Amino acid sequence: MPGKPASPQQQLSTLPLEALKGVGPGLKQRLAILHLHSVQDLLFHLPLRYQDRTRLAPIGRVLLGQDVMLEGDVVHCDIEFGRRRSLVCRIKDGTGLLSLRFFHFSAAQKNMLSPGTRVRCFGEIRPGKTGFEIYHPEYQVIKPGETPALSDSLTPIYPATEGLQQTRLRNLIDQALALITPESLREWIPQAVLAQVIRQTRWPSLSQALAYLHHPPVDAPVQQLFDGAHPAQQRLAFEELLSHRLCLRRLRKQSAVQQGPEMRAQHRYRTQFLHQLPFKLTGAQQKVSAEISADLQQPRPMLRLLQGDVGSGKTVVAALAALQAVDNEFQAAIMAPTELLAEQHYFNFCQWLEPLGLKIGWLSGKVKGKQRRETLADIADGSAQLVVGTHALFQDEVVFQRLGLVIIDEQHRFGVHQRLALREKGLNKQTQPHQLVMTATPIPRTLAMSAYADLDVSIINELPPGRTPVNTLIIANTRRPEVIARIHAACQSGSQAYWVCTLIEESEALECQAAEVTWQALQAQLPDLNIGLIHGRLKPVEKASVMTAFKKGELHLLVATTVIEVGVDVPNASLMIIENPERLGLAQLHQLRGRVGRGAKASHCLLLYQTPLSQAGKLRLGIMRDSNDGFYIAEQDLALRGPGQVLGTQQTGLMSFRIADLVRDADLLDPVKSAADYIEHSYPSHVDPLVDRWLGDRELYGNV
Numbered sequence: 001m002p003g004k005p006a007s008p009q010q011q012l013s014t015l016p017l018e019a020l021k022g023v024g025p026g027l028k029q030r031l032a033i034l035h036l037h038s039v040q041d042l043l044f045h046l047p048l049r050y051q052d053r054t055r056l057a058p059i060g061r062v063l064l065g066q067d068v069m070l071e072g073d074v075v076h077c078d079i080e081f082g083r084r085r086s087l088v089c090r091i092k093d094g095t096g097l098l099s100l101r102f103f104h105f106s107a108a109q110k111n112m113l114s115p116g117t118r119v120r121c122f123g124e125i126r127p128g129k130t131g132f133e134i135y136h137p138e139y140q141v142i143k144p145g146e147t148p149a150l151s152d153s154l155t156p157i158y159p160a161t162e163g164l165q166q167t168r169l170r171n172l173i174d175q176a177l178a179l180i181t182p183e184s185l186r187e188w189i190p191q192a193v194l195a196q197v198i199r200q201t202r203w204p205s206l207s208q209a210l211a212y213l214h215h216p217p218v219d220a221p222v223q224q225l226f227d228g229a230h231p232a233q234q235r236l237a238f239e240e241l242l243s244h245r246l247c248l249r250r251l252r253k254q255s256a257v258q259q260g261p262e263m264r265a266q267h268r269y270r271t272q273f274l275h276q277l278p279f280k281l282t283g284a285q286q287k288v289s290a291e292i293s294a295d296l297q298q299p300r301p302m303l304r305l306l307q308g309d310v311g312s313g314k315t316v317v318a319a320l321a322a323l324q325a326v327d328n329e330f331q332a333a334i335m336a337p338t339e340l341l342a343e344q345h346y347f348n349f350c351q352w353l354e355p356l357g358l359k360i361g362w363l364s365g366k367v368k369g370k371q372r373r374e375t376l377a378d379i380a381d382g383s384a385q386l387v388v389g390t391h392a393l394f395q396d397e398v399v400f401q402r403l404g405l406v407i408i409d410e411q412h413r414f415g416v417h418q419r420l421a422l423r424e425k426g427l428n429k430q431t432q433p434h435q436l437v438m439t440a441t442p443i444p445r446t447l448a449m450s451a452y453a454d455l456d457v458s459i460i461n462e463l464p465p466g467r468t469p470v471n472t473l474i475i476a477n478t479r480r481p482e483v484i485a486r487i488h489a490a491c492q493s494g495s496q497a498y499w500v501c502t503l504i505e506e507s508e509a510l511e512c513q514a515a516e517v518t519w520q521a522l523q524a525q526l527p528d529l530n531i532g533l534i535h536g537r538l539k540p541v542e543k544a545s546v547m548t549a550f551k552k553g554e555l556h557l558l559v560a561t562t563v564i565e566v567g568v569d570v571p572n573a574s575l576m577i578i579e580n581p582e583r584l585g586l587a588q589l590h591q592l593r594g595r596v597g598r599g600a601k602a603s604h605c606l607l608l609y610q611t612p613l614s615q616a617g618k619l620r621l622g623i624m625r626d627s628n629d630g631f632y633i634a635e636q637d638l639a640l641r642g643p644g645q646v647l648g649t650q651q652t653g654l655m656s657f658r659i660a661d662l663v664r665d666a667d668l669l670d671p672v673k674s675a676a677d678y679i680e681h682s683y684p685s686h687v688d689p690l691v692d693r694w695l696g697d698r699e700l701y702g703n704v
């Protein structure tokens, strides 16, 4: 029987929606679409924005784009015939005139709005033929002598769905608010956390915050609410971020009960390897290597993200990790997202490790026939101690003898599922290989903390010595001839250069074609230079021979598509031209630019943009010109484009918060982390209800 809860102690989290007046099966279904299943869920269904219906705006003072409530007398009301027939009703108050425009209207409506009638209306101010207009306002006719009351709080606008009106949602939420008691809606964040961990005394209690946000008073600071900076919003954003973090930590704990292969820190191969390296490890490389080595010695599977800017030397760190596996008679797999990058790794590992007597397998989709069978056999009987490849390594036919470590380069290119698939290739169901995920696209700290909270993070925050920062210039493509002259001069004086053609309309075929056209044009314009071409459609042997020629210095200029984005390492190349850089994300541009500036020579990167360049485009390229710091660039990119774009569409869903905003609320993340630790440790029973409150049945991240 629908009605009141059994008692004021009844938890709203378990109180079904039917307890509210007016909820039947049809409404319940529509509420379920919004993930609303309990009375508590309604309370945490927070407004997207607010409308101010608490006062009347003077017509003379309204602004474009504003939602306003106003009142005036009809001056005239006529049908306008034009491209589209409309009813235009002009109204005035003491301060100005404004038109209400209706594209759908009835004769009765026209008659009702006759001159002299007083109307109150609400809508958005937009520019129209007669000046400021409101299209299809909500309106009511006011009878002489009447003054209908104005709303006494801001009107919340909720996320809604078809067949579910705002007024209905408001009514249900109001009923839910009335059921709040200290027992029915528990504060799961202990007072000690609020007081000590975030030293926050200004924040309202949970129930105060909810009541305020569902019904902000007339004098509420509208701008602060709009900015999400109100203490009530911050209080809830904090709790939401905390719940997300606790949820990821819970997932992580579940995977930590799994066994991992223990790898003692033996130094047989490691010492030999370091001895023959032509350089010393940087302090940062040593530090992260030690972190990884300590993880590998644990009987739990490692889950570690290794971040380091382009050129910071992650490959050596990966090799050291792989050697610890090999020293303990385990196999290690190294996987990269593109053929070219995987080949580069294969080449590096062969060069470094074959002299130590190790056997390295190579597997990509293009390895076929006898060669493939042999490689698969080497992997299966353990004679290949290391295996390098592309996602071909995920396939079912690949069976390892004793896989102990999986290294994945450029994590953000792989889906989480792929990452898991390789984990499954471990020794048996109970034992999972260790996992090291490397990324050169620095994931902004804010995202790393939330999206990758199931991973430990090591950061290489230092470049090898002797690098000179790349000098970046922004040039309009109308100055192409100057750029070509500059390449000529640079190559004449012994440098090498890249010319990068960027993606056209997401089509690899077109991109390759564009590169070919550019290659031909440049050959005609620079006849005394040796110019190579590389793109994704060349056969592996062709790619390899072009790259080798460029490495050896036989080619002056390499025309390339974005396939060179990652992995390519030619220290003598000190000039890069990127055509249409406005098409790429900042992180990707930074990756590309990282191909130069690897030697001692001063390097330059010319961003040759297509005119005209949008304001946003200027801003973005300006960031590239002004900074060489991948982390800074990634943060800026995040602020400009939002997390969905930065992480890629695949993972967009993962960033949906109800009230928190990773960029805006970045300063809450550290306190959230401490609070999560505190609660896990001292109040473990609060974890589940918090997670349930904010995440409920919503699909959480793929990181399970």
Ligand code: ADP
Pocket: 279, 280, 281, 282, 285, 308, 309, 310, 311, 312, 313, 314, 315, 316, 440, 464, 465, 567, 569, 598
């Ligand atoms: P990334 O982190 O972008 O993958 P790489 O591992 O490709 O960087 O390293 C970039 C270049 O720096 C390579 O030529 C590598 O041999 C070199 N390198 C790596 N570590 C050092 C170091 N400690 N000192 C000097 N050069 C190094």
Ligand code: MG
Pocket: 314, 315, 409, 440, 567
């Ligand atoms: Mg690399």
